[in-house]
Amino acid sequence: MQIGEIRVDAISDGTFVVHPTYFGDGVARPEFFARDGFAWLPIGCFLIRAGERTILVDAGLGPDQDELPEGMRLVGGQLFVGLGALGVAAGDITDVVITHFHTDHVGWLFDLAAEPVFPNAVIWYGAADWDYFVNGPGDIRAHIRDGLLAHADRQHPLTHDTAIAGGVSVVLTPGHTPGHLCLEIASGNESLLLLGDAITCPIQLSEPGWHSYGDVDAAAAQRSRDGLWERLRSTPGVGAHFPGLAAGRVGSGINWVTD
Ligand SMILES: [Zn+2]
Numbered sequence: 001m002q003i004g005e006i007r008v009d010a011i012s013d014g015t016f017v018v019h020p021t022y023f024g025d026g027v028a029r030p031e032f033f034a035r036d037g038f039a040w041l042p043i044g045c046f047l048i049r050a051g052e053r054t055i056l057v058d059a060g061l062g063p064d065q066d067e068l069p070e071g072m073r074l075v076g077g078q079l080f081v082g083l084g085a086l087g088v089a090a091g092d093i094t095d096v097v098i099t100h101f102h103t104d105h106v107g108w109l110f111d112l113a114a115e116p117v118f119p120n121a122v123i124w125y126g127a128a129d130w131d132y133f134v135n136g137p138g139d140i141r142a143h144i145r146d147g148l149l150a151h152a153d154r155q156h157p158l159t160h161d162t163a164i165a166g167g168v169s170v171v172l173t174p175g176h177t178p179g180h181l182c183l184e185i186a187s188g189n190e191s192l193l194l195l196g197d198a199i200t201c202p203i204q205l206s207e208p209g210w211h212s213y214g215d216v217d218a219a220a221a222q223r224s225r226d227g228l229w230e231r232l233r234s235t236p237g238v239g240a241h242f243p244g245l246a247a248g249r250v251g252s253g254i255n256w257v258t259d
Contacts, residue, residue: 058196
């Protein structure tokens, strides 16, 4: 995707196999859960190239897998296939922006020795996620927690909406996690929202009762989703688990429109 002067590429780190109960009780859209009752969704990351900055948005699950209830699972490890295809090496990344601290978004931050995978990158995230996942009850892998604690001098915890590079701004969208953030990219007359997991799938537009299994605060998450649907009428957007990592927008009524 080209947003004015800024290049944005989608990369999947692997697969998220999703059961209907992820979205709540009584969910029934068999065409969406078409693979033996499961939907196979990507584990999305995005690479933003803006001027001198090479910004990775989310760090996938990493070379790892995660078994979840109801037969759901996450299988990662493919991020560097996508980065390599774009001609980008680990040392080229100047910034990593983490939309939230769930396991499938922080996996490549640190290796098993808690050393940075991206040696030249600073890390941006919502400060409230540090409190919930590093100091609080949130589930986080030990080597990721250790890496965050050991390398805090290379991090920017965010407490309010802010521009982190020319044309790249953070918008805090709490609910899915306390410090969840989205990114707004704007250049020339074009713009794009990177939604993280604030919206898991566009199907939630026509199924407003569907929440997301991982929502830490379901009511706040719903408020964030409602606000984003409004913004998505004028600005296209894509989330980390949207099918095909395809951007779209809210059309007239409640239609999700992809280009
Ligand atoms: Zn996720």
